[in-house]
Amino acid sequence: EVPLKYGAQYTGKRTDEAMNKWRGNRFGQFIHWGLYAIPGGVWNGKTYNYAAEFLKSSAKIPTSTWDSLMYQFNPVKFNARQWAKMAKQMGARYMTITTKHHEGFCLWPSQYTDFNIGNTPYKKDILKELVEAYNAEGIDVNFYYSVLDWHHPDWRYDIKSPEDSVAFRRFLQFASGQLRELATNYPTVKAFWFDGTWDNSIKKNGWWTLEVEQMLKKIRPGAVVNSRLRADDFGKRHIDSNGKLMGDYESGYERRLPNPVKDVQVTRWDWEACMTVPENQWGYHKDWSVSHVKSPLELLEMLVHTTSMGGNFLLNFGPAGDGSIRAEEQHIARTIGAWMQQNGQVIYDCDYAGWEKQDWGYFTKPRTGNIVNMVVFNIPVNGLLKVKVPAGTKISKATLAGKNVKVEEIAKDQFFIHLPQQAYKMPPVIVLEAVGGAKTNAQYQEAKT
């Protein structure tokens, strides 16, 4: 091991109550909302297919021109309570909001810059409205914060001169001040999602990333911080030079998921995947016809896939500049929500079962009890769902919607679960009662007592 001052502060999963809640939430709503939602990927009549929140760079728009969008930000259709109700109905247990994206515009009245919601026609503190509305629905709120800031004159991509060092030190003080006011003024915030930390300027200031993590946890005990904030003494990010995860959970899965067979190592720590509905649009884009738009079922499978590997799934919504939620996103919320209404118990507080992945779908395991859930996305022609269990495990019962289904032992530690033949519009869930075998912790617990 190399001695590190700014490396991982602990190893293994946090087991305090705040982290258990973060982990058990499992399903979150990401919201990307800022000035980029006003042009929505179109500039001077030209549509730019790249991510809409990058339009400033795609269309090479001067900062002064871009920043003047602030005087147009007046979301007359914005209704925080409606957004929160939609998220509740979808089954989201947490919401992560872009307090400030790379453009540098702040959704809260920051004392550290005039480039904020207070100087728009809307004037009011949108962040406060969202936190209150979502908390009122019992949904935890987390803050996304981009360190990269295209607006701030002291931002630097790299440190190449003494002037850069002086300017960037000022910038880091600015960012620390903004984070302090976010953690202080919105006391129910539960976690911080850092982005815009890949440049050399940050890699060369790993000390600051640890200082920020410690400051946030001092102001908000229990706060959860993602690995993407962190750089160690040598500029190594996410995982330090000794191979230890920094921050409280791994946040490298963006628009992709770990492979359920090859990437099982992700289960050793907490992690979260964030996902766009189109192929690559986080902010509102006027024209979604330019790429594949994922269906509710594709996204639901990703949620179950993520839970089955012990991770959280953060599904992105990009509200329009007027504060409306587009029809495709409302349809997704309703369709996933209907399934979550019936089957949320196979997602919330569930984890990796440790059983061998099969083709028909995914296993999830509740934190307590000797239950293993089967969520079936690929209905086999013969209706037989193969299950391989840890040595010595017996399946005492299998039910679908409370009704027994046949369990057939076909070899040592192998079973067929007979899936009732019918047309399934949404993935059916089979609940197994499994006893014995090393992997079912509950049985292990019984042995201990």
Ligand SMILES: Cc1ccc([C@@H]2N[C@@H](C)[C@@H](O)[C@H]2O)cc1
């Ligand atoms: C190359 C690249 C930079 C930043 C991003 C940002 N991270 C996502 C979570 C979004 O905020 C996207 O704008 C994506 C790709």
